[in-house]
Each structure stands twice: as C-alpha cells, then as structure tokens.
Amino acid sequence: MRFVDEFRDPQLAKTLLEQLHQRAGLLPYTADKPLQIMEVCGGHTHAIFKFGLDKLLPPQLEFIHGPGCPVCVLPMGRIDACCEIAAHPEVIFCTFGDALRVPGQHGSLAQARERGADIRVVYSPLDGLRLARENPARQVVFFALGFETTQPVTAVTLQQARRERLTNFSIFCQHISLMPTLRSLLSQDDVRIDAFLAPGHVSMITGAAPYHFINQEFGKPLVISGFEPLDMLQSVLMLVKQVGEASCKTENQYRRVVPEQGNLLAQKAMREVFTLSGSSEWRGLGMIERSGISLTSAYAMFDVERRFSPQAQPVADDPRSRCGEVLTGRCKPHQCPLFGTGCTPHNAFGALMVSSEGACAAWYQYRHQEATIASQPQHKQQQKVSQDE
C-alpha cells in the first residue's frame, strides 16, 4: 500500500536498528540505567507495541509511555456528566467510538445507551451538525474530545453552526492542551525522562515552536515523529544523536506532514473558538494549571454546560492505582498492584487501561503473558538474538 509499506520496510528497519545499536553503545547509558525516551502520544505507544519496537531497541534505550491519549486522561466524573446530559430525552448525544466504553462512576456511555439514552457514534463533529439539521426538534450534543489534533475540526464545526444560527447544537468541551501537561510532568520531582518523541498529529497543527520550552527550560531534546515504525526508529536515532552530541533542540522527523509553522488556518480557527482556561483535571495526573480549553465568549452559546449545567462530579482515583507513576516512567504497568486484577481492559479501573492507546491496555494486550520476564533487562538481548536468527 502506498504511503504505508515504505515506512514498514524490514530491510530499512534493520539498517536503522544497526545504526541505533552502534550509536547507543557509545552512550554512557546501560541496560540497568537506560536512556528514557518518552513517547508522549498514545498513537506512538500503540505502534511500539504493535510492531514490537521496544523489543528491537538496544538495551540502553527505553520507551516511557506518556499521557498523550485524550481518552486515557479523561476524568471519570466527566463521563458521569456525559451520561447525565445524554439522559435528557430531547438529547442526541454524539461521541467518538473510543469514548463509548470509558467507565464513569455510574457506568459508561455504552451502558447509558443500553438504558435508553440516544447516543450515537460519529466520526467527526460535522456528523453531529448534520444530525442537528435533520432533527430540529432535538438537542444534538457533541462530546468534543482530544488534543490539538481534533480541536480544529471542532472549531470549524462551531463556526459553521454559528453561520447557520443553529440553536439545537452544542458541544461538551473536553479538549485539552498538550504543552501544559508536558510542563507539569517535567516539573515533578524525581521524574527522569531524558528525551521526548513528540506526536506528529498534534504538531501538524501547532508546528514546532510550542515545544521549544522543553529544550530551553528543561534541557531535554525532542523529535517530532511520525507514526510508522520507520518514522519512530529514525526519530529515536535522531534523539540518540542529539544526546551523543550533547545537543538539545526540537527536530522535525515528520516533515512530510508537519510544517515548521504548523497549520496557520487551523490555528486561526482555534483562536477564534477556543481559549485556554484555568486548570483542568487529568485522570491519573490530577489538576494541571492552564491545560483546560473552553469556548470564547463569541461561541459560549454552544457550550452544553450552559444549557444543562451537569453536576460537577469529582471522583478520586483508587489510592493503590499507580497511573501517575506509570505516566511519568517511575514504574511499568505490570508493577501496579491493580494490573490484570482490579484493572483490565474489560473492567478498567485506571486511566491507562481504558483506551486501547493507553500504556496499561497496550501492555495488557501485547505483553500480559510476558510481563514478568519483560521487566528483566537481559530480555531485550534474548529477543534481539532470536530476531536475528
């Protein structure tokens, strides 16, 4: 398939891996104290597990799975608010598919649908807009979720709704901003992340500039990376080169998609519709300052919270759960006491088990059986040998 197969070519991967092994061997890192590279985005986490990239890496390098999945970091209470809104008989509640099974305190949206709420899976907020036009007597609510990746299309949808003066369309705004989270992560004590792989999709919108504080203030190198295995291997190689040369900058591996400036039109639409507002709660990470997104006053009429004022439902995470520590690289998913027992993909307790993008869910799906051996550093070596055979 064009545009995919060339980024999965085993021969090219082998060449990149050889260079990576060679370069990493020159670094002062070891299997016991590896260079920790955080892949911020759930899409990257998924690719790592799907293609087994972590098993191919030299033992001196380690992936830390970051908080970059909007579904994973969704607080339980927000799902409860969704269910509350969806329960209004006049409401058609539209959501992306992967938010459907996230458990709230009183069950998931899928369960609310079983109880009779009119909840529909859509692929774009524009589908919600169409539903609003087709059902003038109903209130159509779109559950607007996601980082900078999905914000532009929500923004464009609201601009359209405003032009059409639609009064039966609104959004439940759960958009979040990535940069404050990275700042908050890096500001925590004893977090030892050495370098970052930044998400291609978010960067496509924001461009490279917003990442500069990671280099300048925190002294960590960062590479914006695509999602195919070769993209990621090349990005890791770029990071390793930076570390080897003691340089620290933002590099863009994903040039075929990410322009240096980002998408200016999308940025303009976002500026018109959204504003960064106060602190926002992130599941597993707690409150993060200036990370929440709300609607500007010109678009406030599309805010569902004004129409239905759902109850704020703060829900404390189980004290045994170690979501925050997994997210910051302090422990691996299977080291959490709830992993595989109190917390499984079918009955997720914590943030990272909820979505298939989450580190714990990926670990559970791809590594459950091998969880114990995988924690031993020599494992990578064994894998490497069997891979070469």
Next chain:
Amino acid sequence: MNEAKDVVTMAHGSGGRAMQQLIDQLFLRAFDNCWLNQREDGAQLSLASLSAQGDLLAFTTDSYVIDPVFFPGGNIGKLAVCGTANDLAVSGATPGWLSCGFILEEGFPLVELQRIVSLMAQTARDAGMAIVTGDTKVVQRGAADKIFINTAGIGVIPGAVNWSARAIKAGDKVIVSGTLGDHGAAILNLREKLGMDLGVESDCAVLAPMIAPLRSLVGIHALRDATRGGVNAILHEFSAASGFGICIDEQALPVKPAVRGLCELLGLEPLNFANEGKVVAVVAAHAEEAVLMMMRSHPLGEDATTIGVVTQDPQVCLRGTLGVTRQLTLPHAEPLPRIC
C-alpha cells in the same frame, strides 16, 4: 404488491388471508420446489436419498440481523443462505435443505422483501440447495429492525470425511481461501456512513462447491468459515479445541489495499473483520500444496494462501512485519475506531 407504497402489515402475520397471499405470491413462487409445494407443516425428506450420500447428518442454524439490509455484493437474504450453507460445508457436508424463518417489522416495503427473497432463492438454487420449509412473523413497528431471518440447514457428510479442530497437530499449516475482511469493511463503510469509495464488495458466497473437492484429499484436519470475529476468532477456536497454538505471519495475510486503508484509518485490524465467503483450513504439511492448488482452481479460492503454522506453544501469535512476534488476543467486544 409491486408498488413501492406496499408494506408489511400486521395482517401479513395474522394467519389469515393476507398471510396466505404473501406465502403464495412471494415465498412459494420464489422458492418453488417439490417439498415446499406439498404445503405440509414440515418438509418430508427421503431417508433413502440421504443415506445414499453418507453416514452423518449435519444440522446447523443461524440468525441474520444485519444492518444495512442491502449492501454491495448481496443482501440479508443471500447472507442467510450463504451463512448456513457454509456452516454445513465446512463440516464436510453437502448442504441440501434449508428452512427459513422471517421476522418482519411492520412497515417494511414489500418490494424490498421481494428482492431479498428472490436473491435467497437464486443463491440456494445456484448452490444446489432447496428451501423446503419456513415461517413468517410480523412484529409491530419498532419491535424489530426491518427484517430478521433465521435459517437452519441440513446436509450429509460422506463417510470418509472426518474434519475436526481436535485433529489439529503441531506443524500443520494454516491456509485462508482469500482476502480478509471484505464483508466487514463493506458493511462498516455503509453502516457508519463513512462514504468511502472502497470498491470492495462483500465476499458473501456459498463455499460448498470450492470445499467439496477437498474432501477427497488426505491430511485436511479442520475447516471453518471466518465470519463474525474474523480469522482471529477462528484461530482462537482452533487453538482452544486442539490445545496447540498458531503463529501467523502478518506479511502473508491477503488483504485488499482498500480494506487495509480503511483499517489503518480507523485503527482496526483486518484479522478481526467479518468475512462471509472465506474459509480457514488447517492441514497437514504434506497436504499444503494440494489444498492450495485445489482451492486456487476454484474462483472462490483463487487468492488462497498459507498464513501460518500450528505450534506446540498454546498461544495465538502474529509475527509482524519487523520480525517481532506478539500474542494475538481476542477483542473483548467489537473493536471501536480510535480518534488519536
């Protein structure tokens, strides 16, 4: 009854005159065969002709509730015939007789019912099967989604055939008869109104003619048609029943580019997508070439290929493009598309 405004009404399920008319003018006319035409409560089949074909009777049933009812490559009626015929065929049987039960929602257009029934009749006839008994119920608007069909089928298994997942052994080869996920992708594209120009039709087909010649081969251990849950589900069934594992090679999986594209876009796996005209066969290594040749000589199996082997280690695994092997798990529920 050919006018578009004619719809199924409660009277059509009443047992009265309207129902008789529906049966006479629609079902009897379309399915037309000597057993059905006897108009008894049950079809009367000759035991002598059954036992002349083999020693074992194969008997199966399935219900079809698909949305949308019409799709590229078929409709719910064709699906109901193919699905049940294929369940018989993969057990080694020659499918012979089918029953069909319709549950119709009040208001369903009669022209659409006509189209469904005609295609059912044609599919059965083309595959040498007869729909010999049936039933119709009408439920109030909203109590069912347009039309549900249940089909049951019987067929005869020749004496020498003894296919079973318990016969699977380590070292066996795993073969699929063609490209994966065509049905699932075609349906998803329509049902979710993705509006993609896939150019992919459902693979919905009666597989019996492709499977029948395989019965003469030695070394076929087990056969299944990979419907809901896709090939992944079948591999897990095989593994659980045999106690062995299966390791498949990602690069060997035959998938149409458009289906792969859809999967990449939505973050789904073609291995989990439904097929309605594909079999997965587990065969002794010595039979691999003969099975492939025989499958490929039939139009329904022209893309047949080996995708993996049976292993001692009782896990279902996938060897990925880059050579790393990972365990394949069954999704808990129908996989949902991802947003990020």
